[in-house]
Every structure is written in structure tokens, then in C-alpha cells.
Amino acid sequence: MRIVYLSELDVEDYNALRRSAGWAPVHPAQARAGLDGSALVVAAQSEGKTVGTARVVWDGGPAALIKDVLVLPEYRGQGIGSEMVRRLLAFLESKLEPGYAISVDLMASEGREAFYERLGFSRRPRERRGPGMDLVLKKAPHSGE
Ligand SMILES: CC(C)(COP(=O)(O)OP(=O)(O)OC[C@H]1O[C@@H](n2cnc3c(N)ncnc32)[C@H](O)[C@@H]1OP(=O)(O)O)[C@@H](O)C(=O)NCCC(=O)NCCS
Secondary structure: EEEEOOOOHHHHHHHHHHOOOOOOOOHHHHHHHHHHOEEEEEEEEOOOEEEEEEEEEEEOOOOEEEEEEOOOOOHHHOOHHOOOOOHHHHHHHOOOOOOOOOOHHHOOOOOOOOHHHHOOOOOOOEEEEOOOOOOOOOOOOOOOO
16 A cells, blocks of 8 residues: 655544544644644645654754554554654755754653564653653633534
């Protein structure tokens, strides 16, 4: 099966991929802002159908965050997820000048640690590096939405 990798993704496909993994969809306006605000979005297509995505948020300097690594269940195990993450890392590597370093963070879903280790990531916590932490800020939808 030939997979084509593009750098654009629409909100409907983004939320369909999230739902396929059991993740809550994102408000469409916020999803659009998140995709537009990413330094790079990778979308995997098979015969015109979007089957995977991954994106990186990068500050242009030393900090980057990989988000939303998703492959439709029936397309998993064929190397698509790995290829998308490799493309994000290659993009960041292309921005390195002599003496530069970029710290690439991500929050691995439970059981996905080995997948990321094969791509070069290290688990936390480890010596002198504590666990990642997170906080979700939310506002209730308007009544009637
Ligand atoms: C995590 C995820 C993106 C991986 O996508 P994928 O396309 O299946 O990834 P790959 O095919 O590159 O690698 C996945 C597995 O297939 C194996 N694999 C890789 N290439 C393969 C190939 N050519 N043939 C068979 N198996 C292969 C890998 O060894 C890997 O094994 P693992 O399950 O022990 O990690 C996908 O499982 C997914 O969408 N999960 C739900 C969402 C999620 O958890 N995202 C990560 C959030 S941090």
C-alpha cells in the first residue's frame, strides 16, 4: 500500500483520527488554531484517505513538543506512525545550527513507551529528571451548544 505524506490536515480528519483512538474531539475552531500554529503537521494518506497524523509545536528555539501522533486502527503496525515521527524529528534537525540543541518533549500514552524508545526517546522519570506533569484548563460550553 502506497502512503503519501502531506503537510496539511483538515479539522474533520483530525477529529476523526482522535475519535478512532478514543480521544475526545477538539472544538473545531481550536483544532484549526492548533493545526495552523504547529511548526509542522504531517498527514499520512492512502489512496486519498487520511489515515494518520502527527504534529510538532516548536518555539523556534530550544523547545519542541510532539502532539497528536495518531494512525487509524486498521493501518497500524505498518510503520506509518514511526515514519511520521521521524519526519517531525528530521524537520527539527534541519533547524539545528552548530552549537544548537532542541529538547523534544512528548507525553507517551500508556503502553506506547517502547514505540517512542525505538525512535530515540528516553523514558521519564529517570535520574535527575522527574516525571512529566500536565494541567488541562477548561471552560464550559455555552448552554445550548
Ligand atoms: C501509537 C501509534 C500512532 C503507532 O502507529 P503505527 O503506525 O502503528 O506505528 P508503527 O507501525 O510505526 O509501529 C507500531 C508497531 O508496529 C511495529 N511495526 C513497525 N513497522 C512494521 C512493519 N513494517 N510491519 C509490521 N509491524 C511493524 C512496530 O514494531 C510497533 O510495535 P509496538 O506496537 O510494539 O510499538 C498508533 O498505535 C496509534 O494511533 N495509537 C493510538 C493513539 C496513540 O496512542 N498515540 C500515541 C500518543 S502518545
